[in-house]
Amino acid sequence: MTTSEIQAVFIDRDGTIGGSEEVIFxxxxxxxxxxxxxxxxxxxxxxLIFSFTNQPGVSRGDAQFDDxxxxxxxxxxDKAFxxxxxxxxxxxxxxxxxxMLIQAALEYGLKLKNCVVIGDRWTDMIAAQRAGCMKVLVKTGSGEKDMAKYRSNQFFGEWLEAVPDYIAEDLSDAVKWIIMK
Incomplete structure (x- = not known):
């Protein structure tokens, strides 16, 4: 896939664009x-750039969805899922x-095979795999720990199959890789 074919990039929040592997409100x-x-x-x-993030603090009342x-x-x-x-x-x-990826595809008329997911957790890679997106794991946040688990065979089944298409040092490296496609 070339850069001109990429319709959207979905980017995780915590540990990928900032913060740490912990949730910061x-x-x-x-x-x-x-x-x-x-x-x-x-x-x-x-x-198009979308955030896609799990934020359980909302249902616990620790933070507001709108915030x-x-x-x-x-x-x-462009939007946060x-x-x-x-x-x-x-x-x-x-x-x-x-x-969340499927919802975005329906709202924006996307072909998920023409989309990229960037995240620091293996759950990001699994979601991308299940949706048919390209997968980029960043080493920031939980990325190094999740790569170590993968390399030591601690992931099984479909978790093992969600091998990233690229492993990036950080978001900047991931974006450079996408743009060079």
């Missing part, structure tokens, strides 16, 4: 120094489910 969240330029590079290539939505769009995302549910709540949108 809106107002305290800080972007990595390269994030703004990376998002601008994708926009300049006429690629995440407002924060992410202020960073430059947010799962507000806790693990085990029985929703269908929580990663590793591909439902």
């Amino acid at each position: 809106p107002g305290s969240f800080e972007l990595f120094p390269f994030t703004t330029d990376s998002l601008r590079t994708l926009k300049n290539a006429d690629i 995440f939505q407002d924060e992410l769009t202020s960073f430059g995302f 947010i799962c507000p549910h806790q693990h085990g709540e029985g929703c269908t949108c929580r990663k590793p489910s591909p439902d």
Whole structure:
């Protein structure tokens, strides 16, 4: 796939665009120094950029859905797809489910095979695999730990099959790889 064929890039929040592997609520969240330029590079290539993130603090009452939505769009995302549910709540949108990706495809008329997912967790790679997207794992956030689990065969079945198409040092490296396609 060439850059001109890429319709959208879905990017995880915590550990991928900033913060750490821990959830940091809106107002305290800080972007990595390269994030703004990376998002601008994708926009300049006429690629839609979406955040897709699990934020269970919303259902616990620790944060508001709109605060995440407002924060992410202020960073430059075209839209944020947010799962507000806790693990085990029985929703269908929580990663590793591909439902947020499918919802975006329906809303924006996307072919998911022409989309890329960038994230720091293996659940991001599974969601991308299930949706048919290209997969880029960044080493920031939980990326190094998840790569170590993969390399030591701690992932099984479809988890093992979600091998990233590219392993990037960070979001900037991931975007450079996408643009060079």
